[in-house]
Every structure is written in structure tokens, then in C-alpha cells.
Amino acid sequence: MANLEIDFCGIKSPNPFWLASAPPTNSGYQVQKAFSEGWGGAVWKTIGAPVLNVCNRYGTIDYKGTKIMGLNNVELISDRPIEVNLKEIRETKRLFPKHTVIVSVMVESKKESWQEIIKRIEDTGADGFELNFGCPHGMSERGMGSAMGQVPEYTQMVTEWVMEVAKTPVIVKLTPNITDIVVPARAAVKGGASALSMINTINSIMGVDLDTFTLRPDVGGKGGHGGYAGKAVKPIALNMVSAAASDEVVQKAGLAISGMGGIEDWRDAAEFMLLGATSVQVCTAVMHYGFRVVEDMIDGMSNWMDEKGFKTPADFIGKSLPRISSFGDFDLGFQTVARINQDKCINCNLCYIACNDAAHQCIDMKTMQLDPDQIKMQPVVREEDCVGCDLCSKVCPVDDCISMVQIETGRPHITWNELIKARPEILNDWDKMEEYRKTANIHIH
Amino acid sequence: MAEHYKPVKYKPWEMTLEERFQEYHPALTEREAVLEANRCLYCYDAPCMTACPTSIDIPTFIKKIATGNVKGSARKILEANLLGATCSRVCPVQELCEGACVLNEDEKPIAIGRLQRYSMDYAAERDIKFFKAGESNGFKVAVVGAGPAGLSCAGELAKLGYAVTCYERKAMSGGLDTYGIVVFREPVEISLAEVRMVEELGVTFKNNVSIGKDITMAQLVEQYDSVFVAVGLGNVPSMGVPGEDLEGVVDGLDFIEETKVKKLDEIKHGKRICVIGAGNTGIDCATIARRLGAERVTIIYRRSETEMPAYHFEYQFAMGEGVMFMFLTQPIEIVGENGKVVGIKCVRMDLGEPDHSGRRTPVLVPDSEFVLPCDMVVTAIGQEKHNEMLHALRAFGVKEVKHYISVDDETRRTAHHKIFAGGDCIRHKGEASTVMAVQDGKLAAAGIHKQLAGAGTCSTDKKTVSAPNK
Numbered sequence: 001m002a003n004l005e006i007d008f009c010g011i012k013s014p015n016p017f018w019l020a021s022a023p024p025t026n027s028g029y030q031v032q033k034a035f036s037e038g039w040g041g042a043v044w045k046t047i048g049a050p051v052l053n054v055c056n057r058y059g060t061i062d063y064k065g066t067k068i069m070g071l072n073n074v075e076l077i078s079d080r081p082i083e084v085n086l087k088e089i090r091e092t093k094r095l096f097p098k099h100t101v102i103v104s105v106m107v108e109s110k111k112e113s114w115q116e117i118i119k120r121i122e123d124t125g126a127d128g129f130e131l132n133f134g135c136p137h138g139m140s141e142r143g144m145g146s147a148m149g150q151v152p153e154y155t156q157m158v159t160e161w162v163m164e165v166a167k168t169p170v171i172v173k174l175t176p177n178i179t180d181i182v183v184p185a186r187a188a189v190k191g192g193a194s195a196l197s198m199i200n201t202i203n204s205i206m207g208v209d210l211d212t213f214t215l216r217p218d219v220g221g222k223g224g225h226g227g228y229a230g231k232a233v234k235p236i237a238l239n240m241v242s243a244a245a246s247d248e249v250v251q252k253a254g255l256a257i258s259g260m261g262g263i264e265d266w267r268d269a270a271e272f273m274l275l276g277a278t279s280v281q282v283c284t285a286v287m288h289y290g291f292r293v294v295e296d297m298i299d300g301m302s303n304w305m306d307e308k309g310f311k312t313p314a315d316f317i318g319k320s321l322p323r324i325s326s327f328g329d330f331d332l333g334f335q336t337v338a339r340i341n342q343d344k345c346i347n348c349n350l351c352y353i354a355c356n357d358a359a360h361q362c363i364d365m366k367t368m369q370l371d372p373d374q375i376k377m378q379p380v381v382r383e384e385d386c387v388g389c390d391l392c393s394k395v396c397p398v399d400d401c402i403s404m405v406q407i408e409t410g411r412p413h414i415t416w417n418e419l420i421k422a423r424p425e426i427l428n429d430w431d432k433m434e435e436y437r438k439t440a441n442i443h444i445h
Numbered sequence: 446m447a448e449h450y451k452p453v454k455y456k457p458w459e460m461t462l463e464e465r466f467q468e469y470h471p472a473l474t475e476r477e478a479v480l481e482a483n484r485c486l487y488c489y490d491a492p493c494m495t496a497c498p499t500s501i502d503i504p505t506f507i508k509k510i511a512t513g514n515v516k517g518s519a520r521k522i523l524e525a526n527l528l529g530a531t532c533s534r535v536c537p538v539q540e541l542c543e544g545a546c547v548l549n550e551d552e553k554p555i556a557i558g559r560l561q562r563y564s565m566d567y568a569a570e571r572d573i574k575f576f577k578a579g580e581s582n583g584f585k586v587a588v589v590g591a592g593p594a595g596l597s598c599a600g601e602l603a604k605l606g607y608a609v610t611c612y613e614r615k616a617m618s619g620g621l622d623t624y625g626i627v628v629f630r631e632p633v634e635i636s637l638a639e640v641r642m643v644e645e646l647g648v649t650f651k652n653n654v655s656i657g658k659d660i661t662m663a664q665l666v667e668q669y670d671s672v673f674v675a676v677g678l679g680n681v682p683s684m685g686v687p688g689e690d691l692e693g694v695v696d697g698l699d700f701i702e703e704t705k706v707k708k709l710d711e712i713k714h715g716k717r718i719c720v721i722g723a724g725n726t727g728i729d730c731a732t733i734a735r736r737l738g739a740e741r742v743t744i745i746y747r748r749s750e751t752e753m754p755a756y757h758f759e760y761q762f763a764m765g766e767g768v769m770f771m772f773l774t775q776p777i778e779i780v781g782e783n784g785k786v787v788g789i790k791c792v793r794m795d796l797g798e799p800d801h802s803g804r805r806t807p808v809l810v811p812d813s814e815f816v817l818p819c820d821m822v823v824t825a826i827g828q829e830k831h832n833e834m835l836h837a838l839r840a841f842g843v844k845e846v847k848h849y850i851s852v853d854d855e856t857r858r859t860a861h862h863k864i865f866a867g868g869d870c871i872r873h874k875g876e877a878s879t880v881m882a883v884q885d886g887k888l889a890a891a892g893i894h895k896q897l898a899g900a901g902t903c904s905t906d907k908k909t910v911s912a913p914n915k
Contacts, residue, residue, distance in 0.1 A: 066483070265511075265512040266512060266514065267512060267513060289487055289489075290489060292489075292505075293508075295505065296505070296508055296509050296512055296514055296517065299509070299514060299517040299520075300509065300512055300513070300514035300517055303514055303516050303517055304514075399475070399476055
């Protein structure tokens with residue numbers, strides 16, 4: 001069995017699976033139970049300023065009969081007194097010395113307040129801090145959470161305050177409710193952070209009740225934006241993690257990244273790690289099923305690592321980062337066409353209608369005799385017209401029925417950036433573009 | 446049978462004999478398995494798990510199919526039940542896990558049996574070996590009878606480091622899984638692969654050995670630290686009616702066995718067949734008779750469908766196969782000509798007052814005799830007890846309940862400290878099944894281990910966390 005231990009900016013953790021700062025890490029009872037079921041670490045639910053909560057606190061997106069594709073919440077940071085939290089953190093670390101306990105913090109924007117609470121937390125023996133610059137609801141209106149994370153100068157300033165007194169590693173948690181994640185990530189680097197974590201939840205309104213016209217979640221007839229999380233946000237999170245992980249400033253500073261956003265199982269976790277996350281954090285899957293989901297995360301990742309020949313997570317963390325490129329550097333000569341396996345086709349014709357109405361009209365319905373006593377209309381790709389967009393295989397409900405096959409068309413293997421360097425005239429002149437297309441054997445019908 | 450148990454399109458008149466004896470339920474495709482696995486709610490403290498005699502962690506093994514960790518799924522099953530491949534095919538799931546599924550209320554239960562088979566097939570196709578023999582602890586255990594209880598016990602003990610020898614009277618091991626379950630429910634290779642898995646854990650198999658003839662119980666008790674007796678039951682008993690020795694009268698279990706070990710076209714069978722008894726064996730015999738090509742197959746049972754021991758899904762399956770049922774009918778003589786069966790003489794019955802088992806007693810209807818012409822009679826009215834074994838065990842002070850071996854509920858130990866027992870030979874409460882036998886083997890292995898190594902069985906050193914007082 002593979003060794004799942006990680007080293008997260010000096011913090012050794014038995015495995016990369018951490019609970020995110022959220023309701024599952026609200027108390028010592030919960031975190032200790034989670035550790036006993038296999039979680040490698042936990043980020044304690046944010047402690048700091050005094051708060052009062054409301055109800056209802058959650059809204060969900062249920063998709064086609066499946067519950068909780070996405071979960072939104074308007075719950076605030078810990079509503080338990082700081083003393084109680086500190087006592088339980090100390091006790092938890094004493095009972096589970098090898099497990100990672102990170103404490104999430106959020107106080108008002110005053111240097112003394114931040115430095116005081118950091119010192120008090122450090123006294124518990126916790127392994128590090130996570131600065132909550134991401135909470136998008138309730139706290140942001142009071143000038144905390146995402147209100148700080150959305151202003152790079154604040155992010156840097158508070159990080160600097162904390163770094164002045166912190167002896168253990170400091171993780172800056174970033175909000176996705178910004179335009180470019182790299183900007184606040186660099187602000188954290190400037191402030192001297194030891195690591196980054198992302199993404200916090202996304203601003204969202206979950207829906208409107210069509211009978212009562214109230215919002216979801218419904219707080220006594222009113223509603224408002226809350227933080228969106230769960231499987232639905234995973235692609236957004238993956239993009240942000242990879243953007244931060246491949247940023248040269250972040251890389252040069254050597255900051256570790258803890259990735260989160262929609263991680264439900266070991267495969268999701270592996271994807272975050274391939275894109276540069278050293279540890280991953282989970283909340284929604286635990287909110288739905290309990291701490292026990294970690295057993296398959298450990299087992300599944302370990303089996304996958306054995307199969308791939310990875311001895312430790314370090315062997316694959318960031319392995320897919322070199323593949324991150326941009327449009328200007330893609331090969332314009334890489335051409336694929338769709339091929340339909342007629343033996344597997346079940347005649348739903350979704351590929352035909354998708355191609356015809358929403359793509360490039362290159363699938364025809366043709367009369368075919370597949371066996372001696374049956375003549376049927378089958379979808380057939382006109383390969384010479386297929387642009388290789390891949391929509392048909394995406395809508396096909398049958399596994400391995402439509403495959404995208406690479407073909408050589410004689411087009412030059414050149415990137416957009418190379419092309420416009422060689423022929424800058426095509427950038428603004430359609431006639432020149434047409435001329436180039438002819439020479440490059442590119443026909444667009 | 447639940448709706449999702451769609452059988453392969455069965456048109457016997459268009460099929461070869463071999464095709465008719467293929468597995469009745471097709472394997473799930475990967476897509477079907479993933480869709481079905483995602484339908485599972487992943488209940489906590491799930492009723493399906495409680496309903497499984499071997500307590501397989503069903504929600505977890507299903508979740509692992511959903512996450513693409515099928516190898517982990519297979520391991521989870523086998524950790525609880527070494528004969529997971531057989532059980533996935535032969536378990537009466539409607540009565541157990543699937544019957545307990547919470548989705549029975551609003552939609553339909555998860556196809557747990559077929560999902561389990563999917564994971565088991567995945568591991569078998571890739572020849573994944575999950576367990577190895579434990580470091581030798583110097584203890585020797587004899588297992589008598591290499592059926593499901595014996596294999597389970599032997600395998601679990603081998604994992605713990607015991608030197609185990611299985612004594613089996615038949616040429617092949619696996620017991621009824623190998624010889625007694627119709628091939629269209631479980632191909633013989635599945636059972637033999639399980640035997641091989643146990644063999645690969647270092648268990649020695651001595652086949653064609655009869656206790657009392659080739660080796661005595663006394664020798665086993667002397668030579669081994671513990672003996673696990675899992676001899677099952679015997680042949681179908683005599684019905685006590687005239688004509689049972691006629692040519693054409695066969696024991697139901699022998700009939701099933703022929704379809705497991707012989708070439709199908711070499712099996713002799715009649716055209717018009719009467720099967721006596723409406724239990725699991727009766728249903729199996731009647732359906733294989735149909736699939737072998739018998740034109741008219743009638744199950745004769747002296748009570749009504751309410752009292753018959755076969756499961757409801759078996760009854761439905763048999764009717765779908767074109768088997769006829771003649772309830773409230775009692776055979777009183779097998780009629781022969783020139784030494785061969787030509788018919789069966791029966792009387793009609795009515796149901797009277799309930800007997801000690803709560804079932805209504807059949808009462809003869811006067812002057813209702815009739816003869817049903819047939820050319821083969823298959824008897825399937827239960828199994829005999831192993832009287833020789835019981836006799837041999839009495840010498841060691843082993844106690845009995847209604848001619849079944851009496852054991853301790855927790856450890857499966859008999860009154861003799863070295864002798865443990867499990868499987869059909871202890872099942873005095875009636876219903877017996879493979880999965881119960883597997884659990885007996887597990888419990889006995891734990892009992893033997895506790896006694897010999899003095900160790901507890903569940904040495905999980907997990908820290909327990911108690912909820913705060915509110």
C-alpha cells in the first residue's frame with residue numbers, strides 16, 4: 001500500500017485529506033471523531049469575532065433526482081466562545097499529536113486583535129493557521145472575510161501582521177469572488193504567507209420558490225447571497241488552484257497549496273493534487289455522508305497510486321501542471337474527427353440533433369442495412385466537414401460509441417502565437433486570413 | 446423477482462442446450478453498475494448490512510463502485526465473506542439485503558446481489574489476490590467437509606496463521622456450491638475458484654476421504670488442536686411409498702449434480718417428469734428438467750403455495766419456465782411397468798388444523814386417488830441427517846438438537862472443547878443457506894482462534910470518541 005504522508009510547508013500529515021473549516025470542524029468531539037475515522041487533518045471552524053446565527057442556513061441544487069450537487073450556506077464562523085474552542089483544540093492536539101490541526105482565524109481589521117488571537121491559538125499546540133479572507137456572507141458585511149480577500153492590499157497587510165508574531169505556518173485562504181486569483185495570491189506572497197488555500201465559497205442565490213416567491217435558503221421570508229460549494233464548483237476551483245500553482249511568483253516563493261471545492265472522492269482529490277495541491281480539504285461530502293467517506297478516499301487513492309507506481313503523493317503532486325498552456329500555444333494543426341461505432345449506436349440521435357442545431361451540421365441520417373432483416377436510419381459523420389468540436393461524443397449516452405480520432409490533414413503544426421508572428425497581417429484582415437486558410441488546407445463550410 | 450432482475454431473452458426453442466444453461470442473470474455492464482451504485486443512498490448503519498448474515502459493509506462496497514475503486518470494493522466484500530462470488534449469485538437477496546433496502550418503499554431496491562457480483566467478477570478477471578497466509582502460529586486445525594462453512598472457516602484460519610487440512614468425501618471441494626446449485630445460477634467454475642483461493646492461502650485439501658472409513662473422528666481429535674465439523678446433510682430420504690426402487694426414480698440432489706459435472710447431452714431424463722417436493726431443490730430440479738428439454742414437468746406438493754418452502758421468487762421463476770404445480774396432492778405409490786416408472790399414484794388433500802410448526806396439516810380427501818402418467822420421478826423432500834457423524838460425535842459428548850449438532854451461538858463450539866461445527870448440520874431451526882454457512886465458518890474460526898491463541902477477534906485499536914453530554 002502506498003504511503004500517503006505529506007509534508008505541507010513543514011507540517012507532516014498522515015495523509016492529504018483534511019476537513020475544511022466548516023460545520024464538520026465545529027468542535028473537539030467532531031474533529032477527534034474524524035481523526036479516529038482516518039482524516040489526516042482538520043482546519044478548525046473559524047474562530048474570532050463574536051457572532052449570532054440565523055436559520056435556515058442551507059440551500060441546495062438537486063440535479064435530476066440526485067440530492068446536493070451544490071450546497072450553499074449562510075452560517076457564520078464559530079458561534080462558540082473562543083475559550084471553549086481553544087480548550088478543545090488543545091485537547092484534540094494532545095490526543096492526536098500526529099494529525100494536523102490548523103486553526104482558521106478571522107477578527108476585525110486591527111493589528112492588535114489579529115496578533116493577540118494568533119498568540120492565544122499558538123499556545124494550544126496547533127500546527128498552523130488559516131487566515132479566513134474568503135467568507136462571503138455575514139462577515140464580509142462587517143469588513144471581514146471576503147471583504148479583506150477582495151482587496152489585495154488588505155490581504156497583504158493582515159498577512160504581514162500575522163507573520164510578525166506567528167511561529168507556526170500561516171495559510172492564506174483565498175476567495176473565488178474576484179476576477180483573477182493570481183492577484184490576491186501574490187498579495188499573500190508579499191505578506192510573507194507560508195501557504196495558500198482555495199477556494200472559499202462562491203457568492204450565490206440558490207433559487208426562488210415558485211409558489212411563495214421566497215429565496216432559498218429562506219430566512220424567515222427573506223434571503224440573500226450565501227457561499228456556494230459542492231461538486232458543482234469543482235471546475236472553478238481546479239482552474240483557480242492551477243492558476244495559483246503555475247504562477248511564477250507563487251512558485252518562486254515555494255508556497256504550498258491546500259486545494260478544495262467540490263472534492264467528493266479520491267478521484268477529485270487526485271485531480272487537485274495533479275494540478276498542484278499538496279493537501280485537499282473537504283466539507284460538502286462530509287455534510288452529506290459523514291466522516292466515513294475518508295475511508296474510500298484513502299483506499300481509492302492508495303490503490304490508484306499502486307497501479308500508477310507512485311510511492312508517495314510527492315511523486316504526483318503538480319504532475320499535470322506542465323500541461324497547462326494557453327490558447328495561443330495550442331497546436332492549430334491538431335485535428336480530430338468524430339467516428340460513430342454503428343454497432344454500439346442505439347439510435348437516440350442526440351448526436352445528430354446536437355450537431356445539426358448547435359454545431360456544424362456534419363452528421364447525416366443515412367439509411368443503413370446493419371443486419372439482413374433490418375434497414376435503419378443511422379447517424380453518420382461527414383468526416384471532411386467535421387470540425388472536431390467533440391459535442392456529439394459529449395451528448396452520446398453510450399460509452400465508447402462515438403470516439404474522436406486524430407487525423408492528419410496536412411495542416412501545418414503551428415501555434416497561434418507563432419502564426420501571428422510569421423503573418424501578422426491575418427490578425428485584422430479577413431481576406432488575408434482566407435488566403436492563409438487556403439494554403440494551410442483549412443476549409444470552413 | 447424484482448423488476449431489475451431482467452433475465453436474458455429466453456427462447457429455449459431457439460437455443461442450444463449449452464446456451465440454456467448459461468448464467469440466468471447477465472453480468473452488469475460497467476455503465477449499469479455505476480448508475481446503480483450511484484442510486485444507492487449510502488445509508489448510515491444501513492439495514493441491508495444488518496440483514497446480511499455475514500454483515501458485509503454493503504453501502505461501502507457500493508460506494509467504491511461509484512468512485513471507480515472496484516478493487517477496494519471487492520476487498521471490502523471478501524473481508525466479510527470469503528465466498529462473496531458465490532453469495533452474490535445464490536443468496537436469496539429479496540429475503541435479505543435487498544429486502545431490507547430502504548428504497549423498497551418509494552422506488553425499487555438497489556440490485557445489491559448483482560453489484561456484488563460485478564465487483565467479484567472484476568477481481569476474478571484481473572486475478573487480484575487480496576489475502577495471504579498469516580505467519581504460522583504452530584496450531585493445526587482439521588476441517589471436515591469442504592463446503593461453504595468449511596471453506597470459510599479454513600480460509601479465515603489460514604489468514605491467522607493456522608495450518609488447516611480440509612477433509613472432503615467428494616472428488617471436488619465446494620460442497621453444494623459446486624455440486625448442488627444449478628449452473629444457470631452459479632457456474633461450477635465460480636465455486637472452484639473460491640476453493641482455489643482458500644488453497645492458495647496454504648490450506649491442504651484431502652479429497653475422496655470419508656470420516657469413519659478412511660480416518661476416524663478420534664484420530665482427528667487426537668492429531669489436531671481443533672476440529673471443525675461442517676458435513677452438511679445427506680441425500681434425499683426415502684418417501685416410504687411403494688415403487689421407489691423403479692428405474693426412473695432419482696434423488697433430486699443427484700439429478701442437480703449431474704448437470705454440474707456431466708456433459709449436458711449425456712444426462713438421461715424423461716419427457717414427462719414429476720418432482721416431489723416444493724423446496725429449493727424441487728424448484729431447481731424442475732427448472733433444469735425443463736431446460737434439459739422435458740415436455741411436461743409437474744411439482745407435486747401435499748400442502749398449498751402458502752406453506753411451500755421455496756422462496757416466492759423461485760416459485761415465479763419456475764412458473765416462468767413452464768413448470769406446473771400440483772398443490773394439495775400426496776404421492777402414495779410410484780407405478781411401474783417392466784421395472785420402469787410409468788406413473789405416480791396420488792391422492793388429493795385438504796388443509797386442516799395448524800400443526801406444531803404453525804403450518805396447516807394436510808388431510809386426505811377420501812376416494813380421490815388418481816394416477817398421473819410420467820416416465821421419471823425426482824424426489825426432493827429434504828435431506829437426511831448425517832447419522833454416522835452424529836453417532837461418532839456422541840462418543841465425544843457432543844450434544845444434539847433434533848438430530849442436528851448443538852453449538853454455542855457465539856463461537857460455534859460443541860460440548861467438546863476441541864470440536865466446533867457449522868453449516869447445514871447445525872441448522873435445526875429450518876432455513877439454511879450458503880451465506881449462513883459462511884458466517885458459521887467465520888464465527889468458528891474466531892472461536893477457535895480465541896480458544897487457541899487466546900486472542901480477541903476484533904482487535905481494532907481505534908480510539909473511541911464519545912459524544913458530549915448535551
